Amino acid sequence: MTDLPxxxxxxxxxxxxxxxxxxxxGWTAERDAGxxxxxxxxxxxxxxxxMIDTAxxxxxxxxxxxxxxxxxxxxxxxxxxxxRDRVLIATKVGMLSGDGxxxxxxxxxxxxxxxxxxxxxxxxIDLYFAHQDDEATPQDxxxxxxxxxxxxxxxxVLGASNFHAGRLKSANEAARAAGLPHYQVLQPExxxxxxxxxxxxxxxxxxxxxxxxxxxxxxxxxxxxGKYRSKEDFATVRGGRMGDRLDERGKxxxxxxxxxxxxxxxxxxxxxxxxxxxxxxxxxxxxxxxxAEQVADLLPAMSLALSADQLERLSNAGS
Numbered sequence: 534m535t536d537l538p539x540x541x542x543x544x545x546x547x548x549x550x551x552x553x554x555x556x557x558x559g560w561t562a563e564r565d566a567g568x569x570x571x572x573x574x575x576x577x578x579x580x581x582x583x584m585i586d587t588a589x590x591x592x593x594x595x596x597x598x599x600x601x602x603x604x605x606x607x608x609x610x611x612x613x614x615x616x617r618d619r620v621l622i623a624t625k626v627g628m629l630s631g632d633g634x635x636x637x638x639x640x641x642x643x644x645x646x647x648x649x650x651x652x653x654x655x656x657x658i659d660l661y662f663a664h665q666d667d668e669a670t671p672q673d674x675x676x677x678x679x680x681x682x683x684x685x686x687x688x689x690v691l692g693a694s695n696f697h698a699g700r701l702k703s704a705n706e707a708a709r710a711a712g713l714p715h716y717q718v719l720q721p722e723x724x725x726x727x728x729x730x731x732x733x734x735x736x737x738x739x740x741x742x743x744x745x746x747x748x749x750x751x752x753x754x755x756x757x758x759g760k761y762r763s764k765e766d767f768a769t770v771r772g773g774r775m776g777d778r779l780d781e782r783g784k785x786x787x788x789x790x791x792x793x794x795x796x797x798x799x800x801x802x803x804x805x806x807x808x809x810x811x812x813x814x815x816x817x818x819x820x821x822x823x824x825a826e827q828v829a830d831l832l833p834a835m836s837l838a839l840s841a842d843q844l845e846r847l848s849n850a851g852s
Contacts, residue, residue: 555603558570558606608652720746726782
C-alpha cells in the first residue's frame with residue numbers, strides 16, 4: 534500500500550499520491566459533472582491531502598472563454614460544499630495576460646493572485662505555481678513578489694511548472710541568496726510516453742534537493758488509458774493530440790501496460806499512475822476526470838503496488 538498522505542517535498546503540505554487536475558472544469562466538465570467529480574475525489578482521497586490543481590488560464594483556449602473558468606467553478610463548489618478545510622488548492626500564474634502586464638512581472642503576480650483568490654472564494658492559495666518561466670523578468674524580482682504574497686498569508690508554498698533544470702536551480706539559488714521563499718514543488722510534463730523533459734538533470738536536481746514533483750499529463754492526455762489505439766479513435770476533443778503518440782514506441786508501451794493489466798487486474802489508467810507514483814522524486818501525478826465514474830477508476834492507483842519486474846518492463850517498453 535502507498536503511504537497516505539505524502540509530504541510534498543520539504544514543504545509543510547501533505548497530499549494524497551494523486552492530484553485532481555482542474556483543466557476540465559468549465560470546459561469538458563460543466564457545473565453538475567464538475568461538482569460530482571470534485572466530491573468523488575475529495576471523498577475518495579482519504580482524510581486530508583486532497584489537492585486540486587488549476588490555473589488562471591484555464592480555459593482561455595476555448596472560444597468565448599477568457600480564462601478563470603476553472604477557478605470560478607472550483608470556487609462555486611467550495612462555497613456549495615463547505616469542503617475548503619478538506620482540500621488543498623494549487624493554481625498558477627504566468628500564462629494569462631491581464632492587469633499588471635504579462636507572465637511573471639511583479640505587478641502581474643500581485644494582480645493575478647488577487648483575481649484567483651476572488652474566483653476561488655478563498656483567502657489563501659496552498660500552492661502557487663509559476664506556470665512557465667519568464668526570462669524577461671529578473672528571477673529575484675519575481676521571487677520578491679511571491680514573498681509579499683507569502684508574508685500577507687495569501688500563499689503558503691511556491692512551485693514552478695515547465696522550468697528547465699538550469700532555471701529552477703538559478704531561481705532557488707537567487708532566493709536563498711536574498712532570503713526569499715524558493716520553489717519547493719515542480720510540475721513538469723511526465724508520463725510513460727513523455728519522459729525526456731523530466732528524466733535526467735531535472736529529476737536528479739529535484740531528488741537531491743527534496744523538491745516535490747507533481748507531473749501533469751500523467752495519462753498522456755488520455756493516450757495511456759488505452760482508448761486511442763487507431764486513427765478512428767481520434768475523433769474527440771483530445772483525440773486529435775494522439776497521432777504523434779501512436780508510433781512504434783507508443784504501441785509498445787500500450788502492449789506492456791496490457792500485459793501488466795492482465796497480471797494485476799488493474800486498468801491502464803491505474804497502471805500509468807502507479808508507475809509515476811513509484812518514480813524517484815515524484816510525490817503525486819495529476820489526472821483529470823469528467824465524471825465521478827472516471828474518478829472511481831483513478832483512485833485505486835494510489836494503493837496499486839507494481840512489482841519491480843512490472844515497473845522495469847513498463848520503463849523499458851519501446852526503448
